[in-house]
Amino acid sequence: xxxxxxxxxxAGLATVALISVRSVAERMRPPRALxxxxxxxxxxxxxNDPAFQHDVLRRAxxxxxxxxxxxxxxxxxxxxxxxxxxACAIPARFDPSLPPAVDEAQxxxxxxxxSVAARGGRTSVGRVADADxxxxxxxxxVRIADGExxxxxxxxxxxxxxxxxxxxxxxxxxxxxxxxxxxxxxxxAWFYDVSEAGRTLLAARSAMRDAGAPFEFxxxxxxxxx
Numbered sequence: 342x343x344x345x346x347x348x349x350x351x352a353g354l355a356t357v358a359l360i361s362v363r364s365v366a367e368r369m370r371p372p373r374a375l376x377x378x379x380x381x382x383x384x385x386x387x388x389n390d391p392a393f394q395h396d397v398l399r400r401a402x403x404x405x406x407x408x409x410x411x412x413x414x415x416x417x418x419x420x421x422x423x424x425x426x427x428a429c430a431i432p433a434r435f436d437p438s439l440p441p442a443v444d445e446a447q448x449x450x451x452x453x454x455x456s457v458a459a460r461g462g463r464t465s466v467g468r469v470a471d472a473d474x475x476x477x478x479x480x481x482x483v484r485i486a487d488g489e490x491x492x493x494x495x496x497x498x499x500x501x502x503x504x505x506x507x508x509x510x511x512x513x514x515x516x517x518x519x520x521x522x523x524x525x526x527x528x529x530a531w532f533y534d535v536s537e538a539g540r541t542l543l544a545a546r547s548a549m550r551d552a553g554a555p556f557e558f559x560x561x562x563x564x565x566x567x
Contacts, residue, residue: 346373358371360374378420385421387420391482431537435447436522446510447476452518466513469498470503475510479538481503482500482542491552500562501557546559
């Protein structure tokens with residue numbers, strides 16, 4: 342976002358960036374930025390709070406009045422990310438012959454289907470594969486974590502896109518398992534710290550890094566907070 346702001350400004354378009362991680366703006370020095378220390382994925386702060394969100398936008402647009410830059414201002418309120426994992430019960434093992442992450446992904450299918458149905462059929466899974474392929478993707482990451490080359494395990498697309506669909510599948514299943522499933526910090530903690538798939542993805546990330554895989558393919562397997 343900061344780099345894009347410089348490009349747009351060079352083309353004559355005034356910009357204001359909303360920055361969740363202040364150190365990013367300090368390094369990239371966009372022309373105008375409001376450092377709003379809110380949970381990642383919530384650039385305007387509290388959901389369902391129009392007054393708060395309008396205040397964030399008002400402070401951001403006010404930076405356009407600055408006569409020179411770069412300008413870096415801070416929103417006065419900090420919203421801490423909730424890191425306590427969701428209270429989602431992981432289904433019991435069904436097929437002990439499968440890797441735990443694969444067995445788990447299959448067992449969560451009913452919860453995922455309920456979640457999608459409750460939202461009128463809407464899902465963000467499908468960047469590279471549908472829900473039917475999620476156990477296969479999980480199996481591929483198990484093989485990567487065990488030392489196989491990332492480009493030889495049969496992933497349907499690059500690892501980052503596959504990881505996105507895997508994580509999204511789990512977070513959407515969580516909506517049917519916990520009323521607070523929409524909380525980004527808690528859903529992230531549940532996926533990476535509790536689920537077998539999340540732990541497998543982190544192990545695959547480390548294995549790819551150690552094997553010299555391209556940076557963009559291993560680093561972005563997990564969110565920057567990880």
